[in-house]
Amino acid sequence: MRIQLDWTDPMTGGPRRPQYETPVAFGQEFSQLPSELNGQRVSRLILADPALSPYHGVLKVNTLGELAIALRPDATAGVNGQPYTGETVTLQTGDRLQLGALELTVTMLSAPDAAEAEPARAWGVTVAPAGQSPPVAGLASQAAAGAAPSPGMPCDRLVGFLFPRRCGRTSREHCPHCQGGEIDDDPYFLASERSIYPNYGYYGGSSWGSEYTEDLTPAEAQPGEASNYDFTEADAAAFAVTSTDFEQDLDAS
Amino acid sequence: MSQETWTIYALGGGFGHLQRALALARQATRQQHVHLLVNSRYWPWVQPHLTALFDPAARANLQVSWRSPDLGRAATRAWIEHSLLTAPGDRLIVDTFPRGLVGELATLLSRLPIPRILVHRDLNPDYVRVQNLRRFVTRCYDQILIPGEGSQVPFADLPTAQLLAPWLLYAAAELPSVAIARSRLGFAHDPRPLAIVLAAGRADELTTYGQLLATLHDHYPQLCWCCLAPNLPPDCPSALWRSLYPALAVLPAATLVVGGGGYHTVYECQALNRPLIALPRSRLYDRQQARLQRQSDHQPITIVRSLAETLTAVEHQLCTGNAVRSPETWQFTSGIAAAVAAIRVL
Amino acid sequence: MKKLPADRPAITAFAPQKRCYQNITAIAPLQTDLDELIRWQDYVKTQIDHYTRKRNTWVSWSAVAVITVFLSISLITAAGSIGVFLGVPGFLVAVGVAAYTGSRAKKFYEQLQFFEARGFSERSYRHECLSRLLTLLERDIAPDQKLRLRLDLAPITDSRKSVSKAPNRRHRERQNEYFEDNWLKLRSAFADGTKFQLTVLERYIVCTWRNQNNNARRREKHKGFKIDLALRYAAEQHADLARLANIARSAVQLPQVAQLQGLEIQRDRLAMKVTLPQEASAALLAQTITLMLLSAYQILNLARIRANQAS
Known part of the structure; x- marks a missing residue:
């Protein structure tokens, strides 16, 4: 099942609307989230809210085909304003899920909806810094399960270290990133190594570059998109364009 | 009647641009002045060999302006603008780069009221697309000469394009015999077949060739190995290194050639029908891999990617006997004479 | 017949006399070679x-x-x-x-x-550091992109690395010999078209003198590392770098022991110089270089966002 989660980024005030294939594991630490559950590849969502556990819970489809939320022991959440712990709760389109200071609205997507809805963006969209706490990392996971290339469709797994970008391959064969589909874990390759630079790829809040972006925001940003200077799909796509180094090198031939 | 002056713009790294320009100048200077604009790093090394390449009368008609490629873009642009605006000559022949190596010709050509000829070596299609070069070439050039590269290159279908044989420095009749070529290399008394590693291309690629030669020399002592390079490649045994120019003057001695996929390496081997084991190099504008694949239908080329593949290819050439066969005579036509005639009628 | 021991790693790009690896090749064969070098080092150590x-x-x-x-x-x-x-x-x-x-x-x-005479076990951190780096960078380098690498594994006190000799300032009878070992030079381009060059230089001093009994005495001191990173990128894909340059230093995050010596940003190039004042493990070196790259890209990525938004 493909779902869309909507919430407002408390740091930037901007809306977030990424889509995921279920199951979706969520929590604070990417490395703690499973990459596979019962043989299914898992979409991983990092929510940098200090009230959440490193691995807080999972949204999955139960045997009746309903979307359900299952929390890890000691984890808490709320559905439509009602707190709950422990038992599995099913969700409908429009249900509101309270996770720490965040409120996420769930939408189950039919196939046409999935095609029309705004695609998840490359960077920043799945990082939800809450309150004044800084995000654990400026990079977060889009789906791993949904990232798998289907025939004719480019793989939307994020690859790269310095500048994560869409894989874009239409086949896993000879793929250097997932080794022909054998490596299913961390779609943000080596995110743990990248975490030596806290807030890498993030320019909001008190992070580096925020002065610069705030300085530019009033005149240039669109309403509702204030301070959203994280990487976007367009930014990721820009990496795919080969740099035009033509007519620069005097020793070229 | 006063002689015409042809200006040949041949900026670009490596040997190719310089050597094509010299080949054209060698023929053209018999009847007119030629002003050569070059920036190859190899020019200071090539310069002393000009006396052997040009007869005295022709040499007097040749003027060469050279600037180092380290000069910088702005200074190079200024130099070219100054050269072409103050003394454009009667024909402008531009090698490979329609807009100039750093785009300096883009605005300059329209200010030069003389016939403009593009010598069309293969070009990266991305560059052609990014700069919309087809439109530019159609508008700015009166003639396109395609020496040896065939009809697969980007501007081959333009109406002013003319396909020619490859431009080589020497005509078939000018080449020395195998014995003379071997003696020039200092291997007159070595009975073994001679294999030559042509270390052309960028200076920083010399290391690879040096290592290659050292390994080949160790593995195949039944062949006499020799490396032609301007400078001694690192790791190359100095006894096997020869600093001779041009390579074509000694290439008849080779029974096997190992080199890159550059213009002259490929077409000189084709002219002499020598088996070539080629490591295609990555270039910003040239497509060596494409050239080698194209030419492998017409000449004995083995494309290799690594040292291991090179060793296998040499082994194969030895097994088939190709590496030890040495034809005494060769037949080829250089496209230079036709090019000079075509430029003259403009 | 008794088999002679191998006298060099099975790598053609490795010059055994200089103990220097020099190659221009794609990342995969480079990593294979480095693995072989590490195997060779283990073999030599065992022997x-x-x-x-x-x-x-x-x-x-x-x-x-x-x-x-x-x-x-x-x-x-x-x-x-x-x-x-x-x-x-x-x-x-x-x-x-x-x-x-x-x-x-x-x-x-x-x-x-x-x-x-053939081993380089005392410099093992060099290829280990490089191996770690390549594992990270291969995500951002096209598989067929060539890397130009020079990795010098000869001892730092090799005579060709001696740069000067001078009397010790405090003890004039003692002679200081200064060594500079530019053991790593890596050049290539990332998949976004940005070209990079990374060099690592290591400094070392050997002080020699004779004591009262006329016995030769020797003291050695490591003087740290100097790491240079240079990036060259397409100016048109990065906006407002001149303004960003003013706050760029605060984007640089380094290990505590490392010091930022210089950061220069122009519209099409960035240069960063960092020093490590002491001996360092492969892990620390690799971490420092990784942070230099992340710091540089933290700046460039923002400039790229600005360029995209502007266009």
């Missing part, structure tokens, strides 16, 4: 340990035999006919054993020298 043990054993036996020779001589000269009766055979046996053990010790000593 050195093995032959050191062997040599020591045979030197000990040889010493015992020599002592026995002297004892036999003493016995012959001091104990009359009985001494001669016992001492002469003992002397002859001991001389034979001493000659045999001595020759064995000499043989293993030569083997030891052979490997000590």
Whole structure:
């Protein structure tokens, strides 16, 4: 099942609307989230809210085909304003899920909806810094399960270290990133190594570059998109364009 | 009647641009002045060999302006603008780069009221697309000469394009015999077949060739190995290194050639029908891999990617006997004479 | 026929005399070569340990035999006919054993020298550091993109790395010799078209003098690392770098021991200089370089966002 989660980024005030294939594991630490559950590849969502556990819970489809939320022991959440712990709760389109200071609205997507809805963006969209706490990392996971290339469709797994970008391959064969589909874990390759630079790829809040972006925001940003200077799909796509180094090198031939 | 002056713009790294320009100048200077604009790093090394390449009368008609490629873009642009605006000559022949190596010709050509000829070596299609070069070439050039590269290159279908044989420095009749070529290399008394590693291309690629030669020399002592390079490649045994120019003057001695996929390496081997084991190099504008694949239908080329593949290819050439066969005579036509005639009628 | 030991790693791009690896190739073969270098280092280390043990054993036996020779001589000269009766055979046996053990010790000593001249175990952090880096960077480098690498694994006190000699400032009778080892130079381009060059230079001082007994004395000191990173990128894909340059230094995050010596940003290039004031492990070196790259890209990524938004 493909779902869309909507919430407002408390740091930037901007809306977030990424889509995921279920199951979706969520929590604070990417490395703690499973990459596979019962043989299914898992979409991983990092929510940098200090009230959440490193691995807080999972949204999955139960045997009746309903979307359900299952929390890890000691984890808490709320559905439509009602707190709950422990038992599995099913969700409908429009249900509101309270996770720490965040409120996420769930939408189950039919196939046409999935095609029309705004695609998840490359960077920043799945990082939800809450309150004044800084995000654990400026990079977060889009789906791993949904990232798998289907025939004719480019793989939307994020690859790269310095500048994560869409894989874009239409086949896993000879793929250097997932080794022909054998490596299913961390779609943000080596995110743990990248975490030596806290807030890498993030320019909001008190992070580096925020002065610069705030300085530019009033005149240039669109309403509702204030301070959203994280990487976007367009930014990721820009990496795919080969740099035009033509007519620069005097020793070229 | 006063002689015409042809200006040949041949900026670009490596040997190719310089050597094509010299080949054209060698023929053209018999009847007119030629002003050569070059920036190859190899020019200071090539310069002393000009006396052997040009007869005295022709040499007097040749003027060469050279600037180092380290000069910088702005200074190079200024130099070219100054050269072409103050003394454009009667024909402008531009090698490979329609807009100039750093785009300096883009605005300059329209200010030069003389016939403009593009010598069309293969070009990266991305560059052609990014700069919309087809439109530019159609508008700015009166003639396109395609020496040896065939009809697969980007501007081959333009109406002013003319396909020619490859431009080589020497005509078939000018080449020395195998014995003379071997003696020039200092291997007159070595009975073994001679294999030559042509270390052309960028200076920083010399290391690879040096290592290659050292390994080949160790593995195949039944062949006499020799490396032609301007400078001694690192790791190359100095006894096997020869600093001779041009390579074509000694290439008849080779029974096997190992080199890159550059213009002259490929077409000189084709002219002499020598088996070539080629490591295609990555270039910003040239497509060596494409050239080698194209030419492998017409000449004995083995494309290799690594040292291991090179060793296998040499082994194969030895097994088939190709590496030890040495034809005494060769037949080829250089496209230079036709090019000079075509430029003259403009 | 006895198989001779390998005298170099099975890598053609490695010059064994200079102990320098130099190659222009894609990342995969480069990593294979580095693995081979690490294997070679392990092999050399094992061999050195093995032959050191062997040599020591045979030197000990040889010493015992020599002592026995002297004892036999003493016995012959001091104990009359009985001494001669016992001492002469003992002397002859001991001389034979001493000659045999001595020759064995000499043989293993030569083997030891052979490997000590070819190994670079003391500089193992170099290829380990590079190997770590390549594992990270291969995500951002096209598989067929060539890397130009020069990795010098010769000892830092190799004579070709000596840059100057001068008397010690405090003790004028002592002579300082300064070494600079530019052991890493890596050039290539990332998949976004940005070209990069990374160089690592290591400094070292050897102080030599003679003490009052005229014995040679030597003291060595590591003077740290100097790491240079240069990036060259398409100016049109990065906006407002001139403004960003003013706050760029605060984007640089480094390990505590590392110091940022310089950061220069222009519209099409960025240069960063960092020093490590002390000896460093492969992990620390790799971490420092990784952070330099992340810091540089933290700046460039923002400039790229601005360029995209502007367009």
